[in-house]
Amino acid sequence: MTSLAELHDVARQRLAPEHYDYFAGGAGDEVALADNERSFRRLALLPRILPGSATRDLAVRLPGAEASMPVFVSPTAFHRLAHPDGELATARAVAAAGTVLIASMAATVAIGDMAAAAREVDPGATLWFQLYLQTDREVTDLLVRRAADAGCSALVVTVDSPVFGRHERDRRHGFTDLPDGLFAENMRDLPGGPRNIEMSPALSWADLDRLRESTSLPVLLKGVLHPEDAHLAVEHGMDGILVSNHGGRQLDAAPAPVDVLPRIVEVVGGRVPVLLDGGVRRGTDVAIALALGATAVGIGRPVLWGLAAAGESGVRQVLELLREEFDDALALCGGRRLADLTRDLVTVRGPEGGKW
Numbered sequence: 440m441t442s443l444a445e446l447h448d449v450a451r452q453r454l455a456p457e458h459y460d461y462f463a464g465g466a467g468d469e470v471a472l473a474d475n476e477r478s479f480r481r482l483a484l485l486p487r488i489l490p491g492s493a494t495r496d497l498a499v500r501l502p503g504a505e506a507s508m509p510v511f512v513s514p515t516a517f518h519r520l521a522h523p524d525g526e527l528a529t530a531r532a533v534a535a536a537g538t539v540l541i542a543s544m545a546a547t548v549a550i551g552d553m554a555a556a557a558r559e560v561d562p563g564a565t566l567w568f569q570l571y572l573q574t575d576r577e578v579t580d581l582l583v584r585r586a587a588d589a590g591c592s593a594l595v596v597t598v599d600s601p602v603f604g605r606h607e608r609d610r611r612h613g614f615t616d617l618p619d620g621l622f623a624e625n626m627r628d629l630p631g632g633p634r635n636i637e638m639s640p641a642l643s644w645a646d647l648d649r650l651r652e653s654t655s656l657p658v659l660l661k662g663v664l665h666p667e668d669a670h671l672a673v674e675h676g677m678d679g680i681l682v683s684n685h686g687g688r689q690l691d692a693a694p695a696p697v698d699v700l701p702r703i704v705e706v707v708g709g710r711v712p713v714l715l716d717g718g719v720r721r722g723t724d725v726a727i728a729l730a731l732g733a734t735a736v737g738i739g740r741p742v743l744w745g746l747a748a749a750g751e752s753g754v755r756q757v758l759e760l761l762r763e764e765f766d767d768a769l770a771l772c773g774g775r776r777l778a779d780l781t782r783d784l785v786t787v788r789g790p791e792g793g794k795w
């Protein structure tokens with residue numbers, strides 16, 4: 440395979456249409472979904488010349504992690520729909536790539552089993568745990584304890600989902616439940632028995648304060664788009680911000696993360712790392728996001744396409760392609776390290792380019 444787009448095409452052929460549409464789809468008219476990729480293509484990189492170094496350093500320090508490149512895996516649900524090995528294959532591939540896997544609370548493999556699979560490949564593998572705060576605090580506390588016991592080195596609290604997104608492709612297929620034999624394995628053995636993941640508009644900053652006090656793990660907020668919320672996240676002691684519109688699956692009128700990134704970076708002012716996901720499909724997308732101030736970027740769907748196309752090997756291919764493409768982009772921008780990707784390199788395409 441020579442690009443993520445090719446892996447997508449193979450995955451589309453292999454997946455049942457209702458499962459393909461579950462992974463690929465967005466909310467409403469899928470305006471946000473389309474804009475996530477399109478926004479990267481509206482931007483250009485003004486390359487510098489004569490870098491003066493034969494090699495480049497792609498490694499980056501993140502909360503509770505040293506990643507081999509500034510690309511991590513964003514949390515996505517239900518990997519066993521894509522491949523029988525599910526999240527075990529994903530965990531192995533991400534460990535082999537030496538980057539961070541944010542394990543979804545809605546995984547079809549329990550967090551402890553994912554961590555064990557990752558550690559067989561690399562004893563130093565890094566997993567973070569994605570959490571939807573549950574209104575029953577006992578349930579949230581138990582999930583946090585299990586993530587910590589599994590060795591997760593940070594919590595990523597998803598805050599863009601006070602209600603479930605309206606996914607019209609799923610409605611058309613009547614896809615509402617996992618097939619028999621598959622289950623959101625982290626949701627077993629909880630007070631009151633197995634549970635569904637709850638999304639609740641009743642949650643507030645007070646619930647995050649409580650989580651912050653209940654754990655010594657770094658806590659990152661996923662799904663921040665408004666600069667004022669980025670400011671509040673820092674004030675409330677968060678250890679990082681993930682700028683995201685949930686891959687266009689929640690508010691369809693939400694902007695593309697890359698379009699709001701500069702303002703958020705400005706407000707945060709270097710106090711905590713600012714991460715981004717949504718629409719990253721090429722090494723040049725990674726370079727643009729870093730030049731606009733992101734510390735690292737996440738990929739969601741490309742991992743699912745790799746998994747569906749070729750299991751663990753497919754996810755490895757996705758990560759290695761992005762690594763090679765990003766290294767190429769950094770070289771062509773005249774850079775030798777991540778810090779060489781600066782804001783002045785980014786312009787808007789077209790004759791107005793540079794007015795930014």
Ligand SMILES: Cc1cc2nc3c(=O)[nH]c(=O)nc-3n(C[C@H](O)[C@H](O)[C@H](O)COP(=O)(O)O)c2cc1C
Nearest residue numbers: 462513514515516543597685686717718738739740
């Ligand atoms: C099929 C699917 C399932 C997802 N499940 C979760 C989830 O369980 N928790 C979460 O915080 N985000 C979830 N997301 C959002 C991703 O973490 C991420 O924000 C998004 O996919 C990034 O956009 P991209 O797919 O364009 O790379 C999901 C996304 C997809 C496509």
Ligand SMILES: O=C(O)C(=O)c1ccccc1
Nearest residue numbers: 516517545600636685688
């Ligand atoms: O589909 C999603 O985007 C998602 O975040 C999710 C949340 C809970 C259960 C399954 C998926």
